[in-house]
Amino acid sequence: MAAQKTAGAPGLALWLGLALAVVLLDQLTKALVIGAFAPNHSQAVTPWFNLVRVHNSGAAFSFLAGASGWQRWFFVTLGLGASAFIVWMLKKHPEQKLFCFAVTMIMGGAIGNVVDRLLHGYVVDFIQVHYGGWYFPAFNLADSAITLGAACLILDELRRVRRAR
Numbered sequence: 001m002a003a004q005k006t007a008g009a010p011g012l013a014l015w016l017g018l019a020l021a022v023v024l025l026d027q028l029t030k031a032l033v034i035g036a037f038a039p040n041h042s043q044a045v046t047p048w049f050n051l052v053r054v055h056n057s058g059a060a061f062s063f064l065a066g067a068s069g070w071q072r073w074f075f076v077t078l079g080l081g082a083s084a085f086i087v088w089m090l091k092k093h094p095e096q097k098l099f100c101f102a103v104t105m106i107m108g109g110a111i112g113n114v115v116d117r118l119l120h121g122y123v124v125d126f127i128q129v130h131y132g133g134w135y136f137p138a139f140n141l142a143d144s145a146i147t148l149g150a151a152c153l154i155l156d157e158l159r160r161v162r163r164a165r
Contacts (some may be wrong), residue, residue: 024107
């Protein structure tokens with residue numbers, strides 16, 4: 001007999017739609033930046049925030065950016081594999097709303113960056129924050145979604161541990 005959907009739990013279609021919205025918003029913002037900025041161009045918006053156009057062929061903080069090109073396909077495969085695993089987890093735990101939201105954000109961000117790697121061979125980053133001469137590495141909306149998802153996973157686990165006491 002097929003497993004019944006948990007009462008009150010959002011369905012898989014909602015989570016996949018949310019991930020798609022993250023991907024579309026991420027790609028839209030990157031297209032706007034590509035259209036408005038030359039590579040490595042920077043425009044100050046506030047004293048602590050710049051819009052930039054940076055191409056990152058590596059992962060977070062340009063990890064492996066200097067590799068010979070194999071990293072592109074490694075990160076594409078990793079992103080797609082993680083997304084498949086996340087879909088499986090969404091099906092397995094539909095009643096855990098915060099958990100599902102967290103992994104959905106991670107999947108949306110991962111796919112957004114996979115699209116960049118497939119289209120361009122690199123990820124387009126455009127958000128840069130800085131203070132007093134210190135610059136945080138540039139990032140994008142996909143990275144922001146992944147970070148939000150990771151924070152929500154931590155919160156979900158802390159709540160789960162607290163409930164278990």
